[in-house]
Amino acid sequence: MKQEKELHMISDVENFDCPKNIDFLENDDEKYRYIVEESIVGIYLVQDEILTYVNPRFAEIFGYERKELIYKKIMDLIYEKDHTLVRANMNRRLKGETNSLRYEFRGIKKDNTVIEIEVLGTQIIYKGKPAIIGSVMDITEQKENSEQLRMAQKVFENTIEGIVITDNKGIIQMVNPAFTNITGYTSKEAIGRNPRILKSERHDRLFYQDMWDSLITTDSWKGEIWNRRKNGETYPEWMTISAIKNDYGETTHYISVFNDITEHIRKEEHIKHLAYFDALTGLPNKFLFGDRLNLAITHAQHHKHMLAVMVLDVDRFKRINDTLGHAVGDMVIQTVADRLDRCIEDGDTLSRLGGDEFMFILEEIKGIQDVIKVIHRIFDALSCPLHIHGHEFHITGSIGISMYPNDGKDLDTLVKNADTAMYRAKELGRNNYQMYTPAMNDNAIVRLTMENDLRKAIERDELTLYYQPKVDIESGKVVGAEALVRWNHPERGRISPGEFIPLAEETGLIEPLGEWVLRQACCQIRQWQDEKGYDIYVSVNLSPRQFQNRNLVEHIMDVIAETEVDPKYIQLEITESCAMENPDHTIHLLQRLKEKGFTFSIDDFGTGYSSLAVLKRFPIDMLKIDQSFVRDLTKNEDDKAIVLAMISMAHSMRLQVVAEGVETSEELSFLMENHCDQLQGYFYSPPVPAEDFEKLWEESINLHDLKVE
Structure with a gap:
């Protein structure tokens, strides 16, 4: 109660x-x-x-x-x-x-x-x-604190960052699992010990002194540090250390959080490498080349030294890419880069600027003879054939050279002048080197102007076709013609094909130019057939660059369909050197076109390096004896013997033979006596406009009355 x-x-x-x-x-x-x-x-x-x-x-x-x-x-x-x-x-x-x-x-x-x-x-x-x-x-609040502690424990145990807690004397009190994953030390092995067990010996005493000074003055430190794993491997970390204080402001513990940044640094180095090195060859790229050349110029200026800048361009490399694909082209570039790299001394630089262009910096040279020694090593290195995927390549290069301080005192001038000299080397036949001279700049300006004008020449109707008759030697009758392009410049007048054809070939303009020539020739054939009733074939030259285009057959057939000309009236001419550069490609392409009805002739025969075993596999119809043999056949017994051998060989292969460059009656008599089939040359007619060719055709029925004196 x-x-x-x-x-x-x-x-x-x-x-x-x-x-x-x-x-x-x-x-x-x-x-x-x-x-x-x-x-x-x-x-x-x-x-x-x-x-x-x-x-x-x-x-x-x-x-x-x-x-x-x-x-x-x-x-x-x-x-x-x-x-x-x-x-x-x-x-x-x-x-x-x-x-x-x-x-x-x-x-x-x-x-x-x-x-x-x-x-x-x-x-x-x-x-x-x-x-x-x-x-x-x-x-x-207690539950919230407990939950926070539980979450903190989970974070501590599961975070990918390593965590170390020490007392105020630096003795390890606690580590998390990530610490073990990164360092290899278990918590049992680490607790009670000093973090010095991780010391890599990569940092000096001053580094650690600065770290502790920061902890004492700011209660924290952060930065990159190299430590050592239990297995002895050193590795980089990004670390943050913070001081933990009690309510009285006294430091009771230190907590260190760190990441293994090995992969991050590796990626940074890879990105840096991509930024400054060529991905294909591993050579310095144009950015690193520029940095090194500027440093080299500063060094040369300070020490009164000379240096050389060289530009090397691989000759006719585009054909390899166009014919065999970029994978093979890349392997060629890699092999060339490796050979070139072995030609320079330590301290010099070889760089790939892209494509097939390489640049050299030769430092502390005494004169041009030092440069020429390097060039000879380069030509020797490139002279050995390359064998890639069953293909053999004969690589040559054109080199241009500029010298500091004579040819320029800054990067842009030296590179520009070396580039100008390289183009001059190409103009002179490739596979050679040229030193820069001031006159080259004038030539370069003319060349650039001509290139720009040539790009506009087609649309401005500045080009025209001339036709040089092909004459049957026995009857004296015109049986065909070779279409030859002429350029009538509005300011410079008639420009020689010897000037603009090589330029078109080098710049790639030869492809649209060649297609224009084919189309104009087909249109002319169609007009002659419709208006005059002529039964005549016209030969059209295919440039090496056109011939390596994988879509050449399609382009040709598009023109044929557009002009409605029977392919049997078109004879396609390719040079011997072009045909032999990649015989398998040549045979495949010619066979495809042969099936369409085209005929073929090999131009400049005897000037290249033909293999008769390969040549007999080509589905060709005619050989053209180069004018260099015809010119002296009445004076030079060797040339006479060569021409006789060519005619005999061609007939044994059931091929017709046409001799080009015939200019005298003596040459004509020799060719008639030895059963050459056709002639082409100034003895009968130079290349002429279409209307003049028509007169020659009409008169050709009287050519059999031609008397040889």
Whole structure:
């Protein structure tokens, strides 16, 4: 009964005014009531799920005034999903299954905020009925802190960064799994030891002194550092060290977080390599070449030395790419680069600027003789044939040279002048070198102007075709013609084909120019057939660059379809050297065109390096004896013997023979006596416009009356 009385007394909330000092309380009831009222935990009394008493702290926890909570349903303060849990525990206590029970549930404050509650309750008898009295504590912050600690632990254990915690004396207290993954040391091996076990010996004492100075003055340090793994391998880290202080500002621990940046540095180095080195050959590219040349110029200027800049361009490299593809072309460039690299001294530079162009910097040379020695080594290195994928290549190069300080005192001038000299080397037949001279600039300007004008010549209708008759020697009748392009420049007048054809070949303009020639020739054949009834064939030259175009057959057939000319009236001429450069490609291409109805002749026969075993496989119809043999055949016994051999060989292969460059009656007599089939040359007619050719055709029926004197 005493317990029941006491509970009745503390539930009288309205009439109790707490004193300031418990010593003034006159009896135990007042003391108990004071303790309950002033408790830092929430105290409650609940009966039939109705609150009958709460102390101030309980009301504060749930955000209510005390008056609002008296006779309030306890379940109104409990998160709905926890109702079952709370009821079950309350029933267990009311039934006497347990004297007291501690557990956690989620509460609802007056503002609907969810809070975490820890409750300790016990069963009592209040006013003759079972009730529960207990205490509650708001453990929301504690739970949040616990969750944060749990998350921090998870981060600590699962982060990919290595973490080391030391005491203020630098002794390792804790490491995470990533530390072990990176360094190879287990936590057992590391804890209790100094981080010096990771020291790589790559940094001097001053490095570590600066690190500690930063920690002492700023409480942190960060930077790149090289450490050593347990297996002895050194590796780079990006590390951050922070000082941990207590509430009194005293450093208690240091925490170090680090990343293994080996892969990052490797990628940076790779990117740097790509930025400054050629991906195909590994040689310095144009950017690094420029840096090195500027440094070389500064060094030469300071020490009064000479230096040389050389440009090397691989001759006719585009044919390899066009014929065999870029994969083979790349292997050729790699092989050439390797050979060139072995030709220079340490301290000199070989660079690939792209395509088939290489540049050299030769430093501290004494004179041009030092440069020529290097050039001879280069030509010797390139002279050996290359064998790639079953193909044999004979590589040559054209080299241009400029010298510091005579030919320029800055990068742009030296490179420009070396480039100009290289183009001069190409103009002189390739496979040679040229020193820069000031006159070359004038030639380069003329050449550039001509190139620009040639690009516009077709659309401006400045080009025309001339036709040189091909005459049957036995009958004296014109049987065909060779179409030859002529350029009538509006300012310079007639420009020799010897000037603009090589330029067109070198710049790639030969392809649109060659297609224009073929189209014009076909149009002329169509006109002669429709208007004059001529039954005549016209030969058209294919340049080496055209011949290496993979789409040449398609381009030719497009012109044939457009002009509606039977291919049997077109004879395609290719040079001997072009045909023999890649015989398999030549045979394949000629066979495809042969199936369409075209005929073929080999031009300049005898000037190249033909293999008769290969030549007999070509589906050709005619050999043209080069004029260099015809010119002296009446004076030079060797030339006479060569011409006789060519005629005999061609006839044995069932080929016709045409001699070009015939200019005298003596030459004609020799060719007639030895059964040459056709002639072409100034003895009969130079190349003439179409209207003049028509007159020659009409008159040719009288050529059999031609008397040889």
